[in-house]
Amino acid sequence: MIERNTYYPDYDVLDQIEEWDPVTADAVLKRLGPFPALEFLTGDEEQRLRVICKHLVYDNRDDIFDWVIHFIDQTLADEKGEYQRSPDAPPEKILVREGLKAIDKLAQKLYGNDFLSIDVKEQFDILASLQVGKAASIPEWSTIPQKDLFDKLLVLTVAPYYSHPTIWSEIGYGGPAHPRGYYRIELGLADPWEAQRKDVTEKEEDNGE
Amino acid sequence: MENESRVEKESYVQHNCDHYKDHRYDDLEHRKYGDKEVDVCIVGMGAAGGVLIHELSKAGLEVVGIEAGPFWDPQTDFASDELHAYSLNWQDTRLSGGNDALKFGPNNSGRGVGGGTTHFTGVFYRFHESDFRVKSTDGVGEDWPISYQDLEPYYDKIENDIKVSGPKHFPWGPFNGPYPYPEREPISAWAQVFREGCEILGIRSSVPPLAILSAPFDGRPPCTNRGFCNEGCKPNAKFSTLIHHIPKAIQEGAEVITDSMVTRVLVDDDGTVSGVEFNHDGNYYQQKAKVVIISAFTVETPRLLLNSACSQYPDGLANSSGLVGKYIMPHSGHDVFAKFDQEMRLYKGTPVMACTQDFYETDPDNDFVRGYTLNAHGNRPVATAKILTADAGYWGKELREIMLNFNFYAQITMVGEVLPQKKNQVTLSEEKDEYGIPRPKITFSYCENDNKMIEHGVEKANQIFKARGGKPAFVAADTGHLLGGCRMGDDPTNSVVNGFCQSHDIPNLFICGASVFTTSGGANPTETIMAIAARTADYIADLGKKGEF
Numbered sequence: 083m084i085e086r087n088t089y090y091p092d093y094d095v096l097d098q099i100e101e102w103d104p105v106t107a108d109a110v111l112k113r114l115g116p117f118p119a120l121e122f123l124t125g126d127e128e129q130r131l132r133v134i135c136k137h138l139v140y141d142n143r144d145d146i147f148d149w150v151i152h153f154i155d156q157t158l159a160d161e162k163g164e165y166q167r168s169p170d171a172p173p174e175k176i177l178v179r180e181g182l183k184a185i186d187k188l189a190q191k192l193y194g195n196d197f198l199s200i201d202v203k204e205q206f207d208i209l210a211s212l213q214v215g216k217a218a219s220i221p222e223w224s225t226i227p228q229k230d231l232f233d234k235l236l237v238l239t240v241a242p243y244y245s246h247p248t249i250w251s252e253i254g255y256g257g258p259a260h261p262r263g264y265y266r267i268e269l270g271l272a273d274p275w276e277a278q279r280k281d282v283t284e285k286e287e288d289n290g291e
Numbered sequence: 292m293e294n295e296s297r298v299e300k301e302s303y304v305q306h307n308c309d310h311y312k313d314h315r316y317d318d319l320e321h322r323k324y325g326d327k328e329v330d331v332c333i334v335g336m337g338a339a340g341g342v343l344i345h346e347l348s349k350a351g352l353e354v355v356g357i358e359a360g361p362f363w364d365p366q367t368d369f370a371s372d373e374l375h376a377y378s379l380n381w382q383d384t385r386l387s388g389g390n391d392a393l394k395f396g397p398n399n400s401g402r403g404v405g406g407g408t409t410h411f412t413g414v415f416y417r418f419h420e421s422d423f424r425v426k427s428t429d430g431v432g433e434d435w436p437i438s439y440q441d442l443e444p445y446y447d448k449i450e451n452d453i454k455v456s457g458p459k460h461f462p463w464g465p466f467n468g469p470y471p472y473p474e475r476e477p478i479s480a481w482a483q484v485f486r487e488g489c490e491i492l493g494i495r496s497s498v499p500p501l502a503i504l505s506a507p508f509d510g511r512p513p514c515t516n517r518g519f520c521n522e523g524c525k526p527n528a529k530f531s532t533l534i535h536h537i538p539k540a541i542q543e544g545a546e547v548i549t550d551s552m553v554t555r556v557l558v559d560d561d562g563t564v565s566g567v568e569f570n571h572d573g574n575y576y577q578q579k580a581k582v583v584i585i586s587a588f589t590v591e592t593p594r595l596l597l598n599s600a601c602s603q604y605p606d607g608l609a610n611s612s613g614l615v616g617k618y619i620m621p622h623s624g625h626d627v628f629a630k631f632d633q634e635m636r637l638y639k640g641t642p643v644m645a646c647t648q649d650f651y652e653t654d655p656d657n658d659f660v661r662g663y664t665l666n667a668h669g670n671r672p673v674a675t676a677k678i679l680t681a682d683a684g685y686w687g688k689e690l691r692e693i694m695l696n697f698n699f700y701a702q703i704t705m706v707g708e709v710l711p712q713k714k715n716q717v718t719l720s721e722e723k724d725e726y727g728i729p730r731p732k733i734t735f736s737y738c739e740n741d742n743k744m745i746e747h748g749v750e751k752a753n754q755i756f757k758a759r760g761g762k763p764a765f766v767a768a769d770t771g772h773l774l775g776g777c778r779m780g781d782d783p784t785n786s787v788v789n790g791f792c793q794s795h796d797i798p799n800l801f802i803c804g805a806s807v808f809t810t811s812g813g814a815n816p817t818e819t820i821m822a823i824a825a826r827t828a829d830y831i832a833d834l835g836k837k838g839e840f
């Protein structure tokens with residue numbers, strides 16, 4: 083894990099929530115839970131997916147992944163459509179469901195165990211091989227294109243992850259800022275309530291830069 | 292009326308009828324023009340549809356606009372949040388293939404009153420004179436049947452109608468300002484470093500013209516720099532046809548029907564069109580009209596024309612040339628990121644606050660023709676992470692580390708001209724959607740000229756960053772906008788509509804909006820879309836006056 087996970091240890095975007103319009107505040111607060119029971123994913127699928135999501139964004143705080151899983155579950159349960167899909171790939175519900183099964187089968191083939199039981203390094207290796215479409219051959223890949231599966235899981239993970247207020251605080255994002263807006267936008271300026279960076283030089287140094 | 296491809300009402304997805312859970316739009320129970328044959332029926336209430344319905348109803352015509360999505364209320368339907376804004380996009384699945392398969396939804400397609408204008412960035416350029424005659428001057432693509440001069444009065448009109456803010460002097464193209472409202476200032480850190488980098492290299496730069504208020508107008512306030520233009524502007528500082536043209540059209544007497552998907556255009560025995568069929572909440576309705584205009588964007592317009600095939604027009608409407616759906620063009624929209632020592636805070640300010648068009652025109656020193664605009668671009672966490680993952684391939688530890696430094700990156704986005712190729716197209720697939728209409732299949736690949744231009748643009752963007760002390764960090768292949776598919780031209784065998792957007796084959800069928808572009812130009816297209824729509828409206832109003840429909 084990355085030890086130093088923020089330049090803004092004293093900043094919490096939610097301190098500003100009184101300044102947000104109610105529609106936005108409501109949408110953001112819902113990400114903190116509690117979440118209803120899963121609609122689409124089975125318990126087994128949820129467990130595997132949770133580990134994959136954690137690897138994809140390199141974090142392991144379960145409260146954040148409760149939200150990520152809820153978002154993915156809702157997206158897959160809903161019938162709205164997925165913007166676009168490659169003509170060779172099945173609809174996302176099938177892509178994810180069958181893809182999770184295929185990942186387990188791949189783990190069995192390569193390491194003689196299911197995905198959840200293999201080493202973290204082995205789990206990462208499997209994901210890396212999917213990204214470039216070079217995972218060891220199993221028949222499933224003819225109907226579940228590896229890259230489409232990887233990209234789908236990645237996009238389904240980063241959208242909710244980078245919408246979580248804890249992550250916003252860590253990266254120093256100002257958040258909704260409506261109706262207040264921003265006044266000091268030029269180089270070197272920030273509004274007084276925005277994230278202020280601590281120990282600039284120190285961080286740069288131990289970043290090896 | 293019944294058609295075997297239709298699906299049972301029970302199997303309907305709720306998506307295309309209404310936006311609030313358990314809420315149902317009931318305007319169809321008290322229609323204004325229900326059984327009446329109106330003068331004009333417009334399909335799609337976006338950038339073009341909004342201008343058309345406003346201008347035509349002002350001219351005294353009876354007009355009905357039909358929109359697939361909802362009538363948004365910015366106060367209750369928009370949030371200052373990226374994830375929440377997904378519903379403003381066309382979410383229905385499209386099949387997308389080719390070497391450079393396109394992304395849809397938030398990348399280019401709006402849904403609901405306002406269409407793409409509810410979530411566009413508001414960058415509001417005119418095209419240059421050369422854009423309309425690339426075949427004559429550069430030997431590529433095709434010439435338009437209209438010139439810059441034909442559109443000039445309409446550019447003036449649109450800019451003035453919505454009070455575009457822009458510089459006193461804009462250095463490029465035939466129009467150099469001044470704009471109706473003063474330029475936006477101050478500009479954000481990331482736009483400042485762009486302009487400073489340009490200056491060091493001797494590249495001219497400017498604050499762009501924006502369809503965003505710099506001072507109050509029409510009861511709307513100036514921009515508060517919160518940066519959510521792509522999520523729907525809650526304060527209404529950014530223009531959209533949702534808040535400008537369409538309410539004004541309704542005041543003039545127009546009727547706007549929402550949550551209603553037009554499923555086919557109806558054809559009379561004499562080969563003219565007589566109206567449209569649409570679906571609301573699982574039920575089919577008809578709207579009869581003397582003139583039908585389709586302004587449903589680059590994918591849905593050809594899809595509707597092809598799906599309306601009938602015995603008189605077995606290959607689809609307006610398609611004697613075989614070109615309906617062909618020659619679609621995005622802009623190459625590569626995103627170039629550099630890391631700075633100081634905080635850039637990409638999330639602050641209107642998303643585009645500086646630009647250069649120094650590389651817009653053909654330069655004999657280049658190994659490609661035509662050119663591009665560079666826009667200094669702001670961004671927010673989800674869109675940035677998506678660019679990093681889906682477009683640039685980062686994940687895991689690398690992704691996390693880049694994102695922890697989110698505040699230290701600046702971005703430049705290219706808007707590059709893409710040459711028209713016939714094989715880049717919208718066709719109907721075998722798969723059906725919730726209405727039983729074949730899903731569109733879009734195929735797109737860049738050509739060599741496009742790729743060389745991209746290389747040039749990416750290199751220039753990096754030079755600008757480097758000159759100002761930025762460290763080039765990553766480049767993501769991206770596209771912006773989507774144009775063509777029903778291109779305009781003088782020759783009916785080589786184009787779908789004439790210079791007034793009237794179909795060559797069926798005189799009372801018009802096609803307007805992004806789909807009529809003959810070439811893509813190298814600049815954000817919406818001002819040109821709206822100028823063409825205003826010119827088309829004048830033409831149709833004139834035909835009406837002369838009693839020609």
Ligand SMILES: Cc1cc2nc3c(=O)[nH]c(=O)nc-3n(C[C@H](O)[C@H](O)[C@H](O)COP(=O)(O)OP(=O)(O)OC[C@H]3O[C@@H](n4cnc5c(N)ncnc54)[C@H](O)[C@@H]3O)c2cc1C
Pocket residue numbers: 334335336337338339340357358359360396397398399400401402403404405406407408410411412413414415416521551552553554586587588589591592595772773803804805806815816817818820
């Ligand atoms: C994120 C983003 C940023 C952008 N930024 C800029 C910018 O800064 N500057 C710029 O110039 N351009 C920008 N654009 C592009 C701009 O949004 C489009 O060029 C413009 O909206 C296209 O206009 P149109 O009228 O052709 O279609 P649209 O505005 O897309 O309108 C089409 C409408 O038709 C409706 N429709 C479709 N099919 C049917 C049907 N069968 N029945 C009923 N209704 C239907 C749709 O729901 C939609 O409302 C941006 C786009 C996006 C996505």
Ligand code: SF4
Pocket residue numbers: 503513514515516517518519520521523524525526527528529640641642
């Ligand atoms: S940056 Fe300005 S124009 Fe854009 S959404 Fe915010 S207030 Fe509206």
